[in-house]
Amino acid sequence: xxxxxxxxxxxxxxxxxxxxxxxxxxWSPDWLTGAVTGRSHRxxxxxxxxxxxxxxxxxxxQLPPDYQLAIVPGSDTGAxxxxxxxxxxARGVDVFAWDVFGRLWVRDVVEELGLRDCSIHDAPFGHLxxxxxxxxxxxxxxxxxxxxxxxxxxxxxxxxxDRRGLTLCDATSAVLAQDLDWSKLDxxxxxxxxxxxxxxxxxxxxxxxxxxxRAVSFEPPWPVPKLFRFARNGTLxxxxxxxxxxxxxxxxxxxxxxxxxxxxxxxGGLHGLQARAERNAAIIWDFMARSDWARDPAADPAxxxxxxxxxxxxxGNFERLDEAGQRRFVSDMAAxxxxxxxxxxxxxxxxAPPGLxxxxxxxxxxxxxxxxxxxxxxxxxTVRAGSL
Ligand SMILES: Cc1ncc(COP(=O)(O)O)c(C=O)c1O
Numbered sequence: 001x002x003x004x005x006x007x008x009x010x011x012x013x014x015x016x017x018x019x020x021x022x023x024x025x026x027w028s029p030d031w032l033t034g035a036v037t038g039r040s041h042r043x044x045x046x047x048x049x050x051x052x053x054x055x056x057x058x059x060x061x062q063l064p065p066d067y068q069l070a071i072v073p074g075s076d077t078g079a080x081x082x083x084x085x086x087x088x089x090a091r092g093v094d095v096f097a098w099d100v101f102g103r104l105w106v107r108d109v110v111e112e113l114g115l116r117d118c119s120i121h122d123a124p125f126g127h128l129x130x131x132x133x134x135x136x137x138x139x140x141x142x143x144x145x146x147x148x149x150x151x152x153x154x155x156x157x158x159x160x161x162d163r164r165g166l167t168l169c170d171a172t173s174a175v176l177a178q179d180l181d182w183s184k185l186d187x188x189x190x191x192x193x194x195x196x197x198x199x200x201x202x203x204x205x206x207x208x209x210x211x212x213x214r215a216v217s218f219e220p221p222w223p224v225p226k227l228f229r230f231a232r233n234g235t236l237x238x239x240x241x242x243x244x245x246x247x248x249x250x251x252x253x254x255x256x257x258x259x260x261x262x263x264x265x266x267x268g269g270l271h272g273l274q275a276r277a278e279r280n281a282a283i284i285w286d287f288m289a290r291s292d293w294a295r296d297p298a299a300d301p302a303x304x305x306x307x308x309x310x311x312x313x314x315x316g317n318f319e320r321l322d323e324a325g326q327r328r329f330v331s332d333m334a335a336x337x338x339x340x341x342x343x344x345x346x347x348x349x350x351x352a353p354p355g356l357x358x359x360x361x362x363x364x365x366x367x368x369x370x371x372x373x374x375x376x377x378x379x380x381x382t383v384r385a386g387s388l
Pocket of ligand 1: 076077101143147172190
């Protein structure tokens with residue numbers, strides 16, 4: 001088929017998708033033996049399993065004791081929209097966006113909620129917007145890691161300690177991979193299929209005491225569906241934050257996440273997971289630094305993502321292609337690697353500039369990323385030679 005020699009070794013676990021992400025190393029369906037299934041989530045054992053997972057996640061995340069955590073419907077999107085629908089509107093809002101997901105939150109604020117007093121701070125792919133423009137009398141909406149752009153917020157020092165508005169952070173592909181200074185964050189959401197590799201379905205909603213205060217003192221001017229409500233008539237839904245979920249959760253997903261948290265605890269906890277992501281991301285960064293075709297699209301190396309590393313293609317022939325041609329080139333590379341069983345799901349997001357995207361979160365093994373590198377070169381050369 002091609003004259004370009006294939007590398008001798010393949011990644012043992014070629015799972016580099018940015019979500020759902022690789023399961024924890026060693027995972028098998030046997031991990032779910034004994035899971036609370038076929039039982040009501042309102043039974044004692046069901047509530048216990050949900051409550052235990054809430055406690056385990058709080059511990060793993062090292063949440064301050066006065067922060068609340070709930071398991072909610074609709075994955076990260078559900079959790080983040082729940083927070084926006086319930087909490088914003090009390091003040092003006094500054095929204096910061098630089099990737100596909102951040103721009104979805106802009107659309108929610110502007111078009112769905114129709115908020116008049118909002119300032120949008122957008123940056124092109126590869127860049128971060130100017131956080132110095134944040135006005136902390138207002139609410140701040142932002143994404144910790146732009147999964148589709150490969151650019152993250154490296155620290156939260158820009159957030160004022162004496163802010164009057166709330167900070168709402170979509171941290172789905174950052175949480176557990178990089179430090180999050182909880183004192184700077186009032187609302188944080190994530191979905192556990194990312195850095196924990198757990199079965200997808202549910203979102204996690206975290207509230208600071210100030211966010212709780214807003215929830216019980218503010219009635220939004222728009223309708224809030226039952227699914228999005230975590231406070232009513234001036235009272236927080238305490239049950240939700242101890243395991244009485246709003247609607248029926250998947251106990252299989254809940255139990256799978258509990259097993260992943262146990263794996264995380266045994267892998268050094270929060271700092272162990274962060275170290276795994278840092279080591280993994282550096283493997284791809286080093287590859288790009290050495291490569292004559294793979295380009296790092298992040299404008300500032302300090303802002304490179306630790307989980308969703310994006311690879312651009314720097315090659316005159318590629319750059320002369322129109323966008324459709326570039327997308328075809330990239331999807332041919334991804335298809336070739338998939339066919340070989342060397343890498344699954346690594347074409348970049350369809351809403352981002354054409355490129356590859358490799359998930360380097362904590363559940364990925366460094367050896368698999370190292371084994372992937374020669375395959376990336378092979379796929380690039382094969383597609384460029386037109387010898388598919
Ligand atoms: C930054 C960000 N926000 C939101 C989402 C949507 O997450 P979910 O599918 O868990 O709702 C994603 C998914 O990749 C994401 O990367």
